[in-house]
Amino acid sequence: MSAEISIRAFVDAADDYLARHPGPGVADVRAGLAASRAQRFEPHAAMANAIVDTHLEPALASLRAGEPQLAARIETIAPHLQWITYDAYLRDQIGDGFAEGHAFASVIGGGAPLPAADYDFGLFLIAPHVLYRDRAHKAPELYAPLTGPHGWRFGPGRPLEIMPAHQPVWNEPYRxxxxxVGPTPLLCLFCWTRDVNETAVVLPADDWPALETLRIAS
Ligand SMILES: [Fe+2]
Incomplete structure (x- = not known):
């Protein structure tokens, strides 16, 4: 299957998934998926990533049980994507765990093969037990976690909420x-629906060491 056919098939599978997981922001994300169908495909060079090599397969093994079609689409496109371990955060602010334990790949916008104006949609993968510290940004954002469990909080110092797979998280601007991350690698669909050029900032908190050593039960 060509990169274009497999990437467009993934977009269709992601759209089908989001249609079955409605919630705040999902309509905005799906509008961007629909718009991508009219975009000309612009091939780019794939970029492999050690995090993906190690952690994508265990995440897909978990996803296959309930979402075999989506898991198959992700497995097919993974070798065609430009996987990036993001390095724009200051290392002492974001911490070594996240800096060395994640990868993402845009599929629509963000320089991906399906161009979009001020919209970025793709896959995000984080290694088991990693803490992605408190942060905020202008872009409204959807995470659709395809694996779980994992913990979230929505303000430094607030308690961690343990959430299962398949419960989308919508972050309004600056939330x-x-x-x-729990014991299974966290694989998400992610989307920034606008303001994609406004970078995120890390928000200080004094309990990161405890959260970094915390282990969420499977
Ligand atoms: Fe975010």
């Missing part, structure tokens, strides 16, 4: 959010 603080923190993510703690």
């Amino acid at each position: 603080p959010h923190l993510t703690k």
